[in-house]
Amino acid sequence: MTHPTIRQYPSQVDRGFLVFLIFNTVFLVGLICIETFLTGSGYVLGALFLPASLWALTFPCRYTLTEDQIHLRRGLFFSDRYRYEDIVSLAFTTSRSPAMALSRDRIELTMINGVKVHVSPQNRLEFLNEMLRRAPDATHLAEIF
Numbered sequence: 001m002t003h004p005t006i007r008q009y010p011s012q013v014d015r016g017f018l019v020f021l022i023f024n025t026v027f028l029v030g031l032i033c034i035e036t037f038l039t040g041s042g043y044v045l046g047a048l049f050l051p052a053s054l055w056a057l058t059f060p061c062r063y064t065l066t067e068d069q070i071h072l073r074r075g076l077f078f079s080d081r082y083r084y085e086d087i088v089s090l091a092f093t094t095s096r097s098p099a100m101a102l103s104r105d106r107i108e109l110t111m112i113n114g115v116k117v118h119v120s121p122q123n124r125l126e127f128l129n130e131m132l133r134r135a136p137d138a139t140h141l142a143e144i145f
Contacts, residue, residue: 007130009121011061011074012103021058025051061102063119065130070109072100072119084135086112090128091141093118107131 028051035041057075064071070087072080080100089110096104099118106118107128121127132140 006067007065009063009065009123009127011063011101012105012120012122012124013061014103014105017102021054024054028054058102061100063100063121063127065134070131072117074100080117082109082111082117084131085137087131087135087138088112089139089141090131090135092124092128 029048032048032050057077059075061074064073068085069081069083072082078100087109089108091108091110093106093108094104095106095108095118097118099106099120101118101120103120105124106120107124109117109119109131111117119127128140132138
């Protein structure tokens with residue numbers, strides 16, 4: 001068997017999600033500045049931790065296909081790995097459930113134990129084809145969009 005190369009796919013980011021993050025960041029920073037101005041407290045740097053942590057929990061979001069597994073990364077702290085042999089199906093979805101995805105245009109990976117994982121790579125079709133090549137036993141349940 002030839003060794004497949006490592007491929008990395010950044011997450012697609014929906015415009016609405018990005019607007020939500022930017023709005024919340026501006027809102028939180030604004031509240032911190034107003035509170036600091038009104039009370040004279042010196043907690044600005046400590047309070048800026050909240051919006052910074054919001055971004056750190058979200059970015060980077062990417063999916064890395066290695067020789068024998070997919071590595072999912074969201075933010076600086078969240079990471080999961082799944083072996084290709086454990087993937088039983090792949091399907092396009094627009095689920096709103098919490099996931100390692102920053103877009104509603106997702107691919108659902110179903111594992112042999114029933115766990116469902118959602119990812120939102122920028123190029124879904126290329127990602128799906130690469131996944132099917134690496135996990136040939138997985139069933140493709142998706143309709144072409």
